[in-house]
Amino acid sequence: MRIIAAALLLTAFIAGPAFAQADHVPKYREEVEKSPADEANEQRQQRAYQRALNAVPNQKPVDPWGMARPNDGQGTPKANAAKTKPAKPTSAAAK
Incomplete structure (x- = not known):
């Protein structure tokens, strides 16, 4: 009986403020x-x-790839890469 009374008392303490705000x-x-x-x-x-x-x-407008490709109308990066000279081999096996 004491457990039931304690449970009801605890419920009243918890629910009281909630009902007061309604x-x-x-x-x-x-x-x-x-x-x-x-x-x-x-x-x-x-x-x-x-x-x-x-x-x-x-x-x-923002161009996030602006550093990767030219934006001045010179063409695509592939076209610009074809215009550059190939690098010379530096290793002895490539000579």
């Missing part, structure tokens, strides 16, 4: 009433966000 916590998809000041503040924040987006300058 009036203040909005439920899922519950509409929250907004005051006119809240609506004006939300509109002001939205305008500030749009101004901040418009203030960001347009950036050039």
